[in-house]
Amino acid sequence: MASKIQTVKGTREFYPEQMFLRNFIYEKVRAASQAFGYQEYDGPFIETIDLYAAKSGEELVKKQSFTFEDRGGDLVTLRPELTPSLARMIAAKQGELTYPVRWWSFGPFWRYEQPQKGRSREFFQWNIDMLGVNSPEADAELIAVGATFLRSVGLDPQRATIYVNNRRLMDSEFDLLGIVPEKRMDVSNLVDRRTKMEPAKWDTYALDLGLDQKQLDGLKDILGNFDLWKKSDELTRLFAALEALGVKEYVKFDPNIMRGLLYYTGTVFEAFETSGSLKRAILGGGRYDNLLADVGGQPLSGVGFAMGDVVAGIILQEAGLLPEFIPTPAAVLVTVFDESMWLKSFELAAQLRNDGFKVMVFPEPAKLQKQFKFADKMKIKIALTVGPDEAANDQVAVKNLVTGEQVTVKREALSDQIRTLIG
RNA sequence: GUGCCUGUAGCUCAACGGCAGAGCGUCGCCCUGUGGAGGCGAAUGUUGUGGGUUCGAAACCCAUCAGGCACCCCA
Numbered sequence: 449m450a451s452k453i454q455t456v457k458g459t460r461e462f463y464p465e466q467m468f469l470r471n472f473i474y475e476k477v478r479a480a481s482q483a484f485g486y487q488e489y490d491g492p493f494i495e496t497i498d499l500y501a502a503k504s505g506e507e508l509v510k511k512q513s514f515t516f517e518d519r520g521g522d523l524v525t526l527r528p529e530l531t532p533s534l535a536r537m538i539a540a541k542q543g544e545l546t547y548p549v550r551w552w553s554f555g556p557f558w559r560y561e562q563p564q565k566g567r568s569r570e571f572f573q574w575n576i577d578m579l580g581v582n583s584p585e586a587d588a589e590l591i592a593v594g595a596t597f598l599r600s601v602g603l604d605p606q607r608a609t610i611y612v613n614n615r616r617l618m619d620s621e622f623d624l625l626g627i628v629p630e631k632r633m634d635v636s637n638l639v640d641r642r643t644k645m646e647p648a649k650w651d652t653y654a655l656d657l658g659l660d661q662k663q664l665d666g667l668k669d670i671l672g673n674f675d676l677w678k679k680s681d682e683l684t685r686l687f688a689a690l691e692a693l694g695v696k697e698y699v700k701f702d703p704n705i706m707r708g709l710l711y712y713t714g715t716v717f718e719a720f721e722t723s724g725s726l727k728r729a730i731l732g733g734g735r736y737d738n739l740l741a742d743v744g745g746q747p748l749s750g751v752g753f754a755m756g757d758v759v760a761g762i763i764l765q766e767a768g769l770l771p772e773f774i775p776t777p778a779a780v781l782v783t784v785f786d787e788s789m790w791l792k793s794f795e796l797a798a799q800l801r802n803d804g805f806k807v808m809v810f811p812e813p814a815k816l817q818k819q820f821k822f823a824d825k826m827k828i829k830i831a832l833t834v835g836p837d838e839a840a841n842d843q844v845a846v847k848n849l850v851t852g853e854q855v856t857v858k859r860e861a862l863s864d865q866i867r868t869l870i871g
Numbered sequence: 872g873u874g875c876c877u878g879u880a881g882c883u884c885a886a887c888g889g890c891a892g893a894g895c896g897u898c899g900c901c902c903u904g905u906g907g908a909g910g911c912g913a914a915u916g917u918u919g920u921g922g923g924u925u926c927g928a929a930a931c932c933c934a935u936c937a938g939g940c941a942c943c944c945c946a
Contacts, residue, residue, distance in 0.1 A: 454919090454937065511872070512944070529946085557946080562872085564939065566946085573946055644942085707945090729946065756946025785904075820906040835904060849906065 458561070458569025468773050469765075470572065473601075473757050474554055477574045480597040481552035484589065486576060489551045491533030497525045499532045499743070512559045514569075526558035530575040531711070531736070531752065532743065538579055539745025547580030566728045566759045574731075577752030579740075584682045587715040587735055587751050588689030594719060594731050594753060595695035601760075602769040603721070608730060610719040611702035615712055615734070617680040618670075618703065625666040631658065636706045639671065643704065670703055677701040686715060711736040715751065721763050730763060731755035774827055778808035779870055781823040785835040786813045792834050796844065796859075803863045823849055830869055832862075 455461060462470060481488070497515050514526040527533065530553060538549060553575045561567055576593055578586050591610055598608045618639075619632060627635055634657050642650055654664045670676060677683035683701065690696045699717075707716045716734035733753020740748040764770050782797045784790050790813060797807045808828070810819045816833065823831045833845040844862050847854040848869055857865045 457937070559945080561944070562942090563937090564941090567944095571946065575946095640944095732946070754946055759946060783905085815903085816905045817902070818906095822906085824906040831905075833905075837904085845904085847905070852906085854905080 456569075458563035460568055460570065464775065465773050469761050469770060470757060472770065473572075473574075473760055473764075476597060476600050477552070477554050477755070480593055480600055481574075481576055483596060484550070484593050486550040486552040486593075488553065489534075489537075490553050490555055491527070491530055491537060493527055493556065494524045495527050495533060497523050499536065500525065500528065512561055514558045514560055528557055528559045529754070530555075530557070530573070531577070531739065531754075534575070534577060534752075535739045535745070535750075536743045538748065538750075539740055539743050542740075542745050542748065545580075548586070549577075549579040551579075552576040566762055568758055572757035574755040574757075575752065577750050579748055579750035581751075582735075582737065582749035584685040584715065585689045587682075588686050588693055590733065590751050590753055591686075591690060591699060591717055592693040592695045594717075594733075594755070595698040597755070598698060598719065598730075599695075601764055603763070603767065605697040606722065607767065608698070608719055608721050608763075610699045610717050610731075611705045612677075612683070612686065612699055612715065612717045613701065613703055613705040614677075614680055614683050614686075614715050615706075616714055617676065617683065618706070621670050621676070625663045625670075627659070627663060635659075635667070639667075639704055639706045642671065673703060674701055676703050682714065707732060707734060711739045711742075713737040717753070719755075728759050730759055776808060776826045776828065778806045778826070778828055780805055780807045780830045780832060780866060781819070781826070781828045782807060782809045783816060783819040783823075783831060783833045784810045784813045785816070785833060789813075789834055789836070789839065792839060796832065796834060796862075799859075800863065800866070805863070805866060820847075820849075830866060 460466065478488070497513065500513065513528050515523055518524050534551070538545065554572060556570060557573050558570050560569060563569060576590065578590060591612065594610055598610075618636075619629075622632060622635060623629075638650075638654055638657060641653070645653065651664060654667070655661070659667070677687065687696065687699070687701075690699050705716055705718050707718065712734040714735035714737065716732075718732040719730040720728075721730060731753050732755075733751070735749065735751040737749045738747070739750065740746070780800060782793045782800075784793045793809055797809045800807045808826075810822065820831060829849055831847045831849055833847070834843075835845070837843075838845055838856060842859050843856050844859055845854060845856050846862070846865055846869070855865070
């Protein structure tokens with residue numbers, strides 16, 4: 449027991465069981481993305497800090513990034529998000545891409561945060577974006593992709609809801625209240641915090657920001673008005689499109705959704721689990737009109753969202769929506785009867801692999817009891833045994849570990865026998 | 872970056888400042904050609920780490936690391 453070196457704070461180790469969960473999420477993410485025709489891509493895992501300085505939230509860049517000096521003295525950052533990399537990649541080939549660009553990605557990200565339930569410092573994130581189309585209908589498509597994912601993992605609309613708002617609508621409402629554009633950021637923060645603060649404290653906080661009582665009352669009216677979307681042509685079209693796309697039951701308008709990232713300009717949305725213990729966003733995104741110009745490209749509008757694997761994984765686990773963990777891909781275990789039969793077992797396994805089966809051989813002669821116990825724990829469905837009796841007749845004992853039935857078949861009939869057992 | 876809580880066997884947790892334990896799991900046997908159930912038995916600890924107080928510390932104090940909860944922020 450020499451080594452007591454711990455893992456880096458906020459990182460996770462993926463034992464086969466956790467890897468199974470990660471791959472499950474990845475498969476569902478890929479399926480939802482591909483169902484809408486999106487292409488998979490990825491960016492570098494390390495970037496210069498300048499890439500994020502342009503438009504990511506100040507908190508994200510200054511406090512939550514893993515930034516360090518490389519051996520050449522340059523400041524590099526483990527990517528905390530993908531959107532700026534995407535914007536640069538698009539800008540670099542802006543003239544030669546076929547629009548609209550529909551891209552998705554699933555990879556690792558790092559944020560220097562206090563780890564807690566649903567939050568780690570190293571996590572995987574699904575990013576999916578459409579660029580080159582600026583319409584509420586395009587926004588609706590992205591929301592539909594998110595809803596498709598939720599549906600595919602078994603989260604029904606009672607369990608998970610996507611809340612939608614529109615920054616332009618809110619800005620015009622703020623204007624009507626006489627809130628100057630310079631204060632929009634502060635007011636956005638204020639709105640973000642409303643559910644987390646005592647009402648009285650929130651009022652005080654609002655007045656401290658410089659709102660007068662009339663503006664505060666007006667703001668409360670707006671935030672309590674769940675029909676406000678009817679005033680917005682964009683949101684009206686968005687909801688019509690969502691209905692046509694067959695995901696309307698997953699989506700609700702909520703004027704309290706603002707989102708912290710600076711680059712959102714129109715539609716914004718966040719999915720929450722409605723019943724569980726975890727009050728964190730499953731996914732979040734929106735429309736960004738100016739991001740590309742900020743990294744040196746021609747103006748190009750985009751819409752997209754991100755989903756972290758940590759929150760999604762916990763929710764699926766708590767909801768009991770994960771499939772049973774299969775420890776090994778092997779469908780067949782070949783036992784080793786004794787030392788004299790050892791190589792016979794190897795030959796048998798090799799033959800079966802040639803026939804396309806996934807086959808594990810017990811690594812040594814041991815009591816058959818022990819070998820069957822092993823097969824049981826690994827949830828292997830079929831165990832094969834070649835003992836002296838079988839070998840003498842060119843036969844193999846085939847045991848179905850699910851039903852407990854065992855038959856002895858000729859070796860040339862073995863593959864067909866296994867095939868019928870696997871189904 | 873802030874506040875609070877926690878850290879004991881592989882896991883879940885006990886143990887008043889006085890001999891470090893239980894359940895589950897693991898391994899062995901019951902069972903010399905066959906898993907799941909049952910019975911019997913066994914192994915396993917620098918009590919996160921480092922200091923301090925004390926005759927005596929898993930327990931009290933300090934530091935540190937990690938986890939959790941709430942802020943902050945967000946996937």
